[in-house]
Amino acid sequence: MRTVWTFHSAVSLVFGRDAILQLGDIAKRQGGKRVLIVTDAILDKAGILQKTRDSLEKEGLAVEAFTGGEPEPSFRAADACMTLAKSFRPDAIVGLGGGSNMDLAKICAVLLTHGGTPRDYVGDDKIPGPVAPLFCVPTTAGTGSEVSAASVLTDSDNHIKVGILSNYLRPRVALVDPLLTVSCPPKVTADSGIDALTHAIEAYTAVDNATFPLPEGERSVYQGKHPLGDLTGEKAIKLVGKYLRRAVHDGNDLEAREGMALAATLGGLAFSNVGVALVHAMEYPVGGAVHVSHGAGNGLLLPFVMRFNLPGREKEFAAIAHLLGENIVGLSEHQAAEMAIDAVVKLRKDIRIPDRLRDIGVKEEQLRPFAEKAAGIKRILRVNPRPVTVDDIHEIYRAAY
Numbered sequence: 475m476r477t478v479w480t481f482h483s484a485v486s487l488v489f490g491r492d493a494i495l496q497l498g499d500i501a502k503r504q505g506g507k508r509v510l511i512v513t514d515a516i517l518d519k520a521g522i523l524q525k526t527r528d529s530l531e532k533e534g535l536a537v538e539a540f541t542g543g544e545p546e547p548s549f550r551a552a553d554a555c556m557t558l559a560k561s562f563r564p565d566a567i568v569g570l571g572g573g574s575n576m577d578l579a580k581i582c583a584v585l586l587t588h589g590g591t592p593r594d595y596v597g598d599d600k601i602p603g604p605v606a607p608l609f610c611v612p613t614t615a616g617t618g619s620e621v622s623a624a625s626v627l628t629d630s631d632n633h634i635k636v637g638i639l640s641n642y643l644r645p646r647v648a649l650v651d652p653l654l655t656v657s658c659p660p661k662v663t664a665d666s667g668i669d670a671l672t673h674a675i676e677a678y679t680a681v682d683n684a685t686f687p688l689p690e691g692e693r694s695v696y697q698g699k700h701p702l703g704d705l706t707g708e709k710a711i712k713l714v715g716k717y718l719r720r721a722v723h724d725g726n727d728l729e730a731r732e733g734m735a736l737a738a739t740l741g742g743l744a745f746s747n748v749g750v751a752l753v754h755a756m757e758y759p760v761g762g763a764v765h766v767s768h769g770a771g772n773g774l775l776l777p778f779v780m781r782f783n784l785p786g787r788e789k790e791f792a793a794i795a796h797l798l799g800e801n802i803v804g805l806s807e808h809q810a811a812e813m814a815i816d817a818v819v820k821l822r823k824d825i826r827i828p829d830r831l832r833d834i835g836v837k838e839e840q841l842r843p844f845a846e847k848a849a850g851i852k853r854i855l856r857v858n859p860r861p862v863t864v865d866d867i868h869e870i871y872r873a874a875y
């Protein structure tokens with residue numbers, strides 16, 4: 475039985491409106507002289523890259539930008555980013571954008587320091603030591619990658635997403651400026667926001683730390699449910715329930731944008747210490763095959779996995795219903811727990827997340843192969859509160875189809 479848990483974050487968290495204006499000073503004080511910004515063409519066109527560049531150049535730093543970031547980034551995108559990095563020779567990396575860009579920045583920081591290829595680091599705790607100074611600046615509110623210990627890339631050859639996990643991937647500074655999310659369109663806002671909710675719910679309902687089934691001799695950044703994970707997860711769930719609909723329906727609602735930015739960061743703190751579980755394991759093969767956004771895939775699958783995990787987690791599910799704004803007064807624990815699933819379904823509908831796998835292009839004959847791939851992702855399945863088999867996963871996919 476485990477009796478010790480730990481809690482890790484970015485070294486520093488800078489949060490607030492117009493925080494981006496401080497980036498140059500922060501990078502300079504951290505010793506940066508040559509900074510590579512890892513971002514994408516959309517953020518370049520939106521002017522967010524220029525605002526970031528201006529903050530750095532104002533402090534006299536040399537700046538180069540990689541704008542080849544892509545949704546659910548591939549190994550090929552990582553290789554292209556490294557080609558530019560080797561030419562520019564930065565001493566600090568800025569990940570600017572959604573989780574995809576931040577994840578690219580993370581693997582770039584690893585490869586600059588330790589060499590090799592992205593495949594060398596897939597799995598848990600494969601990075602041998604600290605990486606190049608990394609600053610993460612999210613422009614969406616969802617992934618929590620600005621504080622997490624993970625980089626998720628797409629293995630296009632095998633049609634599956636893969637995770638690289640190490641506490642060395644946690645950024646030197648997470649700079650969260652809610653104003654950078656204002657230009658985020660409704661669909662991206664919805665997909666990102668339901669991703670934040672998935673992170674928080676999976677962490678809050680995870681297997682207990684005391685019984686976390688980590689095999690002897692293995693190490694993991696994930697460690698199961700513990701008090702600080704509960705604290706951050708609960709607050710994230712409450713913020714999503716209060717603000718996600720508002721952020722989707724009115725992108726200029728600054729209070730909602732700020733609330734969702736905080737929800738995403740808190741959800742990132744929760745899941746990156748406790749772990750994600752069955753929802754993520756099931757989304758990886760789906761996203762790798764049909765190229766749905768990670769958030770939309772998670773949001774689609776979330777209530778079906780909640781239904782599977784309900785036995786043994788009724789207390790937590792009842793609390794989730796309350797945190798999402800449901801009136802559970804006078805209900806039994808089981809009735810309140812059921813309301814948590816209903817609340818997620820309602821939220822999903824209100825922000826137009828697809829509710830069936832067939833709606834995103836999945837074919838019925840793909841379900842069993844997906845289940846077999848998902849069942850092999852042991853590093854996150856062991857976080858799930860209920861043991862799961864290939865047949866269980868297949869049945870959940872069938873229910874979601």
